[in-house]
Amino acid sequence: MFKRWLLALVGRLGGLLLLLVCCCLGLVYILACKPVVGPSQQSLLWAGGATSKEGYMALLQEREDSHRHYINSLSKQIAQLKDTLQERTQQLQESLEKAKAKGILPLGLESLHKTPTQNDLKEFFRSQLNQAEVNSGLKMTSEYAVIPFDTFTLRRVYQLETGLTRHPEERPARKDRRDELITTLEAALHVLNAPHQHRDVPKGKRSYAPSDFIEGLTRTERDRGTVYEMLFKGGGPHDFTRLVFFRPFGPVMKVKSERVDTANMLINIIVPLSKRAHSFRQFMANFRKVCIHEDNVVHLTVVYFGREQIDQVKAILDQTTRETRFRNFTLIQMNEELNAAPGKTVYYPVLFSQYNPALIYSNLTHPPPVDLQLVIQKETGFWRDFGFGMTCQYRSDFLNIGGFDRSIKGWGLEDVHLYRKYLHSKLMVVRSPSRGLFHLWHEKLCADELSPDKYKMCMQTKAMSEASHGRLGELFFKPQIEDHLRAQKRN
Structure with missing residues (x-):
């Protein structure tokens, strides 16, 4: 019995000794492996002669307390925000009710x-x-209520609301606008390249790429959303696809996707003319370059009022037929003062109006040829957003709306009155800059027999068509500028 007790006691003492040895070894290891504390780290330890182990423990405790206080502060702020949000939600709910x-x-x-x-x-x-004004037009109070479309390509945006200090085009478009248009282009390509779009294509799927995009129109109605009309070229020279998207301040929505075959689509151009044989000669020169040589699927109708200079007009048309073999034109001679050519849409393109070449190219001996002057730049012209004479519309729409106001005499306002009639109808008025149409500069004469308001309007148009705001400023302040240059040379 005693031996067993003694053996048990020795075993317990041995275990205690072994535990004591392990503790000693551990303490020696900690002391031997403690990091060297530099001068910058001494400040982290608590003062008052504490050991390094106690200092690290105190530092950890301090950081833990700091994090705990920070978490408590965030929790209080989140609780306050939740209470505020709940209060505002309740107020909004009551207001809505x-x-x-x-x-x-x-x-x-x-x-x-x-x-x-x-x-x-x-x-x-x-x-x-x-x-939104996507599928049908809305009644407008005046011509200023129409929201114009912007024309855009892969690299440029042509817009009307540019002001005097900006260019008539953005090249490249600013980043937010560029990202918006790229997103819409990607959505259009996704629709075009979807499998169901190619079921009727016998030779398999045709992949559309950004290079197939020709141009588009876009505008934003502030309280509804943004509409996009995009035109893509297809596999053939007369194969096009037009897509319409609508972004109601949210995901873009496809409105329409249709193929446009222009192979048998005849374009009718109606030119009302009275005198101005020289201007008509310039028009026919441009008509030959753009319509006859490039497309030839066009019919020209010249409605000539009066008899003076009609022989010159006939000679110009005969010369065109001899040199180009183009016969798709009709000359209608009328003695009335005015007469002109169902529907959803009427198109009122905005032309780029050329400034006076004599002022634009005054530093050159001779102005460049006309085709080289057709450049869309701030210094060369402006978007003629106050003009409504150029239009594309169905004859039936023109007749149903009542046509021109034939009681108007002299220059101006007949096109504005017609435009206002369409604004007050249910037809959609598409108003957008057209980068392919130019208004060539010509001398404008304001007749003395005009009424005071029309004469003032004529003179304002004349002034706007001469040169840019900066160029007119240079001409107006030319004496002061020259005096300053002479003073600088003397100094």
Whole structure:
């Protein structure tokens, strides 16, 4: 019995000794492997003669307390934000309920008083599309209420709202606008390259690329969204695809995708003319370059009013026939003062109006040829957004709207009145800059017999067509500029 007790006691003492030896070895290891504390690290240890181990423990405890305080502070801020958000949500809910009870809740906000679903979102976007001027026109109060379209290509954006200090084009477009258009282009390519788009193509799928994009139109209605019309070239010379998208301040939506075959599409150009044989000669020179040589699928109708200079007009047309063998034209002679050529849309392109070449190229001995003057730059011209004489519309629409106001005598306003009639109708008026149409500069004479308001309008048009704002400033302040240059030379 005693031996067993003694053996057990020896075993316990041996275990205690072994534990004591392990603790000693561990302490020696810690002391031998402690890091060297530099002068910059001494400040991290607590003062008062604490050992290095106690200092590190205190430092860890301090950091833990600091993080705990920071977490508590964030938790309080989050709680306060939640309370504020809940209070604002409650206020908004009460306001919406009051507005709904009074029947003045804005269209599209009815779903805010309930938990929104995906179907509610689709219905809201669909309502925005139905209100926007995409499929049908809206009645406008005046010509200034029309939101113009911007014309864009892969690299440039042509817009009207440029002001005097900006260029008539953005090249390249600013980043936010460029990203927006690139996103829409990618959506269009996704639609074009979808499998169901190529079921009727016998030779397999044709992949569309950004290089197939020709140009597009876009405009934003501030309370509804942005519409995009994009034109892509197809496999043949007369094969085109037109896509319409709508972005109701959310995901872009496809509105329409249709193929446009222009192989048998005859373009009718109607030119009302009275005198001005010299201007008509310049027009026919451009007509030969653009319409006859490039396309030839066009019919020209010249409606000539009066008899003076009609022989010169006939001679110009006969010369064109002899030199180009083009016979798709009709000359109608009328003694009336004015007469001109169902529907959804009427097109009013905005021309780029050329400044006076004598002022633009005054530093050159001779101005460059006319075709080299057709450059869209701030110094060479401006978008003629106040002109409504150039238009593309169906004859039936023209007749149904009442045509021109034939009571107007003299220069101006007949095209503006016609334009306003379309604005007050249900037809959509497409107003956008056309980078292929130019208004060539010509001398403008304001007749003395014009009424004071028309004479003033004529003179304003004359002044705007002479030169850019900067160039006119140089001419106006030319004496002061020359005096300054002479003073600088003397100094």
